[in-house]
Amino acid sequence: MKKLITYAVENKAVSYFLCVLLLVGGIVSYFSLGQLEDPVFSIKSAVVLTKYPGASPEEVELEVTDRIEKALQEMPQLKQLYSVSRPGESYIKVDIKSQYWSDRLPQVWDELRKKVRDVTAKLPPGAQEPMVMDDFGFVYGFLLALTGEGYSYRELEDYSELIKKELSLIKGVSRVGLWGVQDRVIYVDITEQQLSQLNLTSETVISTLKNQNMVVDAGSLDVETERFRISPTGEFASPEEIGELIIRPHSVDVIDNLMNASEKSPQKTRALTKTLDEASSQIIRVKDIGDVYRGYKDPPAAMMRYNGQPAVGIQIAGLEDENIVEVGNRLYDRLEDIIEKLPIGIEVNKIAWQSDLVEEAVNGFIISLIQAIIIVLVVLIIPSGFKMGLIVGIDLVLTILGTFIVMAILEIPLQRMSLGALIIALGMMVDNSIVVADGIAVRFREGMDRKKAAILATTGPAYPLLSATIIAVMAFYPIYASREDAGEYCRTLFLVVAAALIISWLVAVLITPLQCMDMLPEEASDMKKSASEYDRPFFKYFRKILRVLIKFRFITLVGLIGLLLSALFAFGFVSQMFFPDSSRPQLMIDFWAPEGTRIQNVSDSLKPVEKKLLSDETVESVSTFIGAGPPRFYLPVDPEKNYQNYAQMIVNFDTFESIGPFIDRYDEWVAESVPFAMVRTRKYGVGPANTWKFELRISGPRDASIQKLREIGNEMVAIGKSSPIGQDWRTDMMNRTLKIVPDYDQKRGRWSSVTRGDVAEATRRGYDGVTAGQYREMDHLYPIIYRNVKSEREELASNLDTLQVRPEQSVNSVPLLQVVNGINPEWEDPMIIRFNRRRAVTIQGGPIDGVTFPEMRNSLLGEIDAVDLPQGCTKFCDG
Numbered sequence: 015m016k017k018l019i020t021y022a023v024e025n026k027a028v029s030y031f032l033c034v035l036l037l038v039g040g041i042v043s044y045f046s047l048g049q050l051e052d053p054v055f056s057i058k059s060a061v062v063l064t065k066y067p068g069a070s071p072e073e074v075e076l077e078v079t080d081r082i083e084k085a086l087q088e089m090p091q092l093k094q095l096y097s098v099s100r101p102g103e104s105y106i107k108v109d110i111k112s113q114y115w116s117d118r119l120p121q122v123w124d125e126l127r128k129k130v131r132d133v134t135a136k137l138p139p140g141a142q143e144p145m146v147m148d149d150f151g152f153v154y155g156f157l158l159a160l161t162g163e164g165y166s167y168r169e170l171e172d173y174s175e176l177i178k179k180e181l182s183l184i185k186g187v188s189r190v191g192l193w194g195v196q197d198r199v200i201y202v203d204i205t206e207q208q209l210s211q212l213n214l215t216s217e218t219v220i221s222t223l224k225n226q227n228m229v230v231d232a233g234s235l236d237v238e239t240e241r242f243r244i245s246p247t248g249e250f251a252s253p254e255e256i257g258e259l260i261i262r263p264h265s266v267d268v269i270d271n272l273m274n275a276s277e278k279s280p281q282k283t284r285a286l287t288k289t290l291d292e293a294s295s296q297i298i299r300v301k302d303i304g305d306v307y308r309g310y311k312d313p314p315a316a317m318m319r320y321n322g323q324p325a326v327g328i329q330i331a332g333l334e335d336e337n338i339v340e341v342g343n344r345l346y347d348r349l350e351d352i353i354e355k356l357p358i359g360i361e362v363n364k365i366a367w368q369s370d371l372v373e374e375a376v377n378g379f380i381i382s383l384i385q386a387i388i389i390v391l392v393v394l395i396i397p398s399g400f401k402m403g404l405i406v407g408i409d410l411v412l413t414i415l416g417t418f419i420v421m422a423i424l425e426i427p428l429q430r431m432s433l434g435a436l437i438i439a440l441g442m443m444v445d446n447s448i449v450v451a452d453g454i455a456v457r458f459r460e461g462m463d464r465k466k467a468a469i470l471a472t473t474g475p476a477y478p479l480l481s482a483t484i485i486a487v488m489a490f491y492p493i494y495a496s497r498e499d500a501g502e503y504c505r506t507l508f509l510v511v512a513a514a515l516i517i518s519w520l521v522a523v524l525i526t527p528l529q530c531m532d533m534l535p536e537e538a539s540d541m542k543k544s545a546s547e548y549d550r551p552f553f554k555y556f557r558k559i560l561r562v563l564i565k566f567r568f569i570t571l572v573g574l575i576g577l578l579l580s581a582l583f584a585f586g587f588v589s590q591m592f593f594p595d596s597s598r599p600q601l602m603i604d605f606w607a608p609e610g611t612r613i614q615n616v617s618d619s620l621k622p623v624e625k626k627l628l629s630d631e632t633v634e635s636v637s638t639f640i641g642a643g644p645p646r647f648y649l650p651v652d653p654e655k656n657y658q659n660y661a662q663m664i665v666n667f668d669t670f671e672s673i674g675p676f677i678d679r680y681d682e683w684v685a686e687s688v689p690f691a692m693v694r695t696r697k698y699g700v701g702p703a704n705t706w707k708f709e710l711r712i713s714g715p716r717d718a719s720i721q722k723l724r725e726i727g728n729e730m731v732a733i734g735k736s737s738p739i740g741q742d743w744r745t746d747m748m749n750r751t752l753k754i755v756p757d758y759d760q761k762r763g764r765w766s767s768v769t770r771g772d773v774a775e776a777t778r779r780g781y782d783g784v785t786a787g788q789y790r791e792m793d794h795l796y797p798i799i800y801r802n803v804k805s806e807r808e809e810l811a812s813n814l815d816t817l818q819v820r821p822e823q824s825v826n827s828v829p830l831l832q833v834v835n836g837i838n839p840e841w842e843d844p845m846i847i848r849f850n851r852r853r854a855v856t857i858q859g860g861p862i863d864g865v866t867f868p869e870m871r872n873s874l875l876g877e878i879d880a881v882d883l884p885q886g887c888t889k890f891c892d893g
Contacts, residue, residue, distance in 0.1 A: 015523075016473045022524040023468055025822040029528050033412060036521075040415020047418065048427030049339045051155065052649045055502040056116040058093070059150045061655075062086075062130055064104040065142040068720055068774065075099035075846045077138045080716075082106055083851050085133040091122045098655075099846040104144075105655060106477045113817050123148040154191070154329035155338065155368030156345060157647045159320035159566060160636060162360040167196040167310060167324065173360055174326040180352055186332050186341035192316030193327030193645050198796050200253050200789045203803040204304030214261065214298070214798070215820060216779065222261050223300075223798055224787040226250070233792040253308055256798065257301035274798040278391040305803070310781075313613050315656065316641035320363055322624045325637075327365070329645040335425075339376070342369020353501045365637045365664060366647040371598065372429075379433045383414065386440040394448070402451060405529045409447040411442075412525065413518040420513040426506050435510035442486055443514055446522035448478050468527035476523050483519045487512045489806055523694075570682065576620050596698040598648070599667040600678070603684065604694040606744070607659040609844045610751035613641050616691075627665060627680065632672035637664040648698060652705050659748075673697065676864070694742045706858040707867045708740070709892040710878065713854035720843050720853065722884065723747070727855035733877045734859045739870050743859040754814070757835040768833045776819040776830065780810050849890070856892075 022029045039091040064078050079099045083106060086092060091114055097106040114122055123146075130144050137144075160174050174192050182190040208215045232244035250256050300306060315875045353362055388408050392691065394403035399480035418438065426432050428573050457467035487508075493501060601735030607616050617640050627636050637644070640661040643654030655662055669672055677695055685693040711727050727745035734743040756777070758770055778784055790796075801807070810817065814837055818827035831837070847854050861870035871891070883889070 015476045016469070017023070017525055019472050019476065019527065020469055023465060023527050023531070024612065026528055029525060033525060036412045036419070040412075040418045043422035044415070045417040047337075048425075049337045049369075049376060050333060050427050050429040051336075051338070051375070053373050053427075053429045053431045053503055053506050054116065054334050055499065055649070056114075056119050057150055057649075057652075058110040058112065058114060058119065060108045060110075060126060060148040060501070061108040061150055061585060062104075062108065062126075062144050064137070064139060065102060066104065066138070066146040067142075068101045068140065069102055071099045071101055071843060071846045074102070074104050076788060076847070078104040078141055079106060079846075079848065080851070081133055082130065082144060084774075085129045085884045086126070087851065089122075091130060095850050096318055097848040099848070107660055112501075115502050116158070118173045119148075144245045151199045152189070152331060153649045154189070154331045154645045154647050155366070156330035156332070157364075157366040157645060158328040158330070159318070159325040159365055160328060160362045161320050161323040161325045162361065163323060164359060167180055167326075168308075170324070170326045170360075171195050171198075173356060174328055175361070177328055177349075177352055180348060181328070181330055181345060184341070184344050184348055186336035186344065188328060188333045189331045191329045191645070192580055193329055194316055194639070195326055196314055196317075198794070199311050200256060200306065200796055200798045201309045201783070202300065202304050202306050202786065202798060202800045204800065205803050205806060208303045215301070217822065218773070219261060219300075219303075220784065220786040220800060222259065223256070223800065226259055226787070227358060229880050253789065254357065256789070257299065257306040259300045260504050261300060261303075298335045311799075313658070314641065316615055316639070317613065318640070319617075319624065319638040320365070321628060321635055321637075322621065326362075327531070327639075327645065328362075331648065332368070337427075339373045340370045340374075345369075347516055358807045363635065365635070365644075365666070366600070368647070375433060376428055378713065379428075379436060382437050383440070384389065387411065390444055401533050401535070402420060402455065403454055404442050404601065405451050405526065406447045408529065409521050409526055410444055411516070412521050413443045414572050416521070417510065417514045420517070421510065424509060426509060426633065429506070431504055432510045436505045436514065438507075439511045439514040439518075443518040446483065446519045447526050449475055449479060450522045450526045453532060454527060458530075458534055464531050468531050471529045472523050479522065480519055493746060515602070537725070584625070596648075596650075597670045598698045599670045600698060601665040601667070601673050602651075602696040602698070603662075603663040603665065604654075604692075604696065605661040606657075606692040606694070607688075607690060608685065608813055609659055609748040611659040611690075613658040616640055616659060618661070619662055619688055619691070623684055624663070626683070626687070627663070630676065630680070631794060632667050632669075632676060634666040634668055637666075638662075650684070650699055654705070675865075692742070692744060697832040702890075706742075707860040708734075708858065708871060710857040711849050711854050711890040711892055712857070712883065712887060713849045713852040713890065714887045716852060718745075718853040718886070720839055720846065723853060723855040724843075726881075726883065726887070727857055729881060730857040730878060731859075733874060733881075734857065736877075737871060737873055739865045743857070743863050745857060746847055746856040748844060752839045753842050754837065755840045756814075756830060756837050759833060759835050762833045766828050766833050768819050768828060772819055772821055773833065774829065776817055777814075780814075780817055781807050781849055851874075 024415060032614070037314070062082055064082065066074050066078050069077070071483065079097050083095050083097060086095060086106070086108060091110050093111045095106060095108060096103065107334040108126065110119070110122055112366050126144050126148070130146055134143055158177075160177070161168055161172055162173070171192070173570075174195070178190045178192060179188045181187060202219075202223070209219075226249075230246065232246050234241050234243050236242075250259075320328050332338050349362060356362075356614075360835045390410060391403040391407050394406055414436065418441075421427075421432065453471035453475065454468050457471050458464060462470075473583055478487065490511050495501065496504075605616065605620065607619070617638075620638055620640070624636050624638060627633055638661060641658060642660070643652075643662055644654045644664060646653050654662065666803055667675075667676065681695055710730060712723060712730070714723055724745070724747055731743045731745060734740050756773060758773060761774075763769060781802065783799040785797045786800040787798045788795050789798055802810070806813075815829065815831040815832045819830050819833060820827045847855070847856065878889070
């Protein structure tokens, strides 16, 4: 070490050239670093979604969910499975073990898809092909809302598509999508009475609509040396043409009509043939028996509003290796050009703009850096003089610039953890330089030769300082070594701190001696002292204290041990929180209406809440997402899956400090304004987070009674509600709902030739409608929905028993009540929850503001453990 230090002192040109390299390389590296909001870490979850139309929750669970889960359980990477079986839908969330980070996940997802493909052939008829969504953690850091007062959803979608195409061409943009787009359909509303009068079957109408607009291959034709493709016309060019479509009664319809007529009044063969000819020549247009018009799917899957106006969300994601601030600037510039060309009334509003937050964080770091340098200068200037403070300040800057070089080499962008690491290390970066510079200054004042003083004062503490630096670095190593999600999220914290502290040591032993030789003044001969530098009064008193402590070393050690034990005891009273709340000036408000509530009712009930919140002067905007959670625009927050009874508001504030007072003012008011719903206010967190901080999963055997699990869940919820430091308690089972059950009678059905399928077709057509083909318009495909007219749909609930049911290929209809034993409402469980292939109920909740999760959890564990669970049931504390 002494040789290296001597070389650095004696070869000033080399040492100062190193300084120039650090200066230039650090500045260049800083501007080449990527800038992100959060470090890149993987969401180790995927979703397998399977549609099974018409199936009950029990059928979905046993015929779809269980089979897929059984195949997925064979994966060694699997951590746990969470599934929801709802009517007509299986939702399976797959969690992978924590040690599989982003570099290994693609291979895991490939194996997951293979398992799902293998089991697809074993699914029951009617079940659709499972969809594997492994981009569950994809982040759309930029979220916009397109609004236009007086504009239809169709127009909003068209303008959104235009903006989407333009923004997707920008450098650094990886994906652009739309949220809240209302599905367009073509409705054909036909009355049952008209069909009966014309003696037509529904199959005739549906088959005519389907066949007319199909893409047909008419082949080709050779003419001498050329070949021509044959392309017949006849496709629908507009919805009006659907109304002009001619429906000719099918031969089966005609024969069926004639047979019915002959049974009532037998005719001679000639008369029968004449009637057959007349019936076969009958021509009917669609518009003669119904209304054809454009519309939106009813009920909608999801809806969106911005500041109370209908909106379409535009979600934009940047590339991970791009400087997100530069991407945001490009998006902003392009949006300005696009907005100028939009018609008056169309507005593009920001909901989340990641680059603003990143730029604010980077600017905050620069300010912190400047403040740290000023503080160091001031603190050192007062006792040691201006030049000593300047030396340490320069070392601090060189250390940070050197750290930027290492970050560029390791491809570590400027983000929450790397910036936090630099701020944490700022106070430790100067320690090595202070020790070395102070030792050199002392020897200068004692009259020692300057070069010799610089070498000796640096060589002596070099190894102790290196040891202390390594110890400081290793204090952060457990974070890096962790294979959990927090380890992946925080790993750059260790790398940046380690680089900064080791570079600070190198700067202190190689560059600081030269700075002291060149910048510290020569001591005048009459000022040089032969006495020790430490013969001052302060050091004399300090020496006396040390002698006493050493003399009574036993008492000293006992006292130190007592202080250590006291510290360990006091540590138990320190609040534990690995990640604090985020400083985003945004707030989430969740609304959970009772299961079975129509999405339109949820939407209408939130309009007064939006109006009230917007009247607050600290609120900049309110975005409402109904039917599902918003796109993932912030990595730590999982968006809620589709629920018709769910909505979430994103409230944007002028500053983060406004959130706390806002919650105090409106938390109770919002809950009282929507008394039928559970209202939950949430702040954004930092780092890997769970939607519910407290989750207790009670799982039973595969065939466990859902009612028993519900009772256990309600008992646990009651325990949670009794806690004064807990809130937002519920179970994920939700409430039971009513269903309408036509009790099909096989005997009556056989005599009437009416099957269960005929009954289902009639009830579906009576309200929701059935798909009868597709209408093409440019690059869009819109389903043609055939259903009863509005008046019949509105009266269906009260007239369900008289709903006309037609057997397949028959013009005769019978009322529904004729083929059923009764039409009764019945209670059912709307969903079946499973955890690791066992039926389960999850108790969910969280602590009140100011209370940490461990405090709340520890306050409840005693009562929870005291609850006797039925045999075969187990507890698993999650969250």
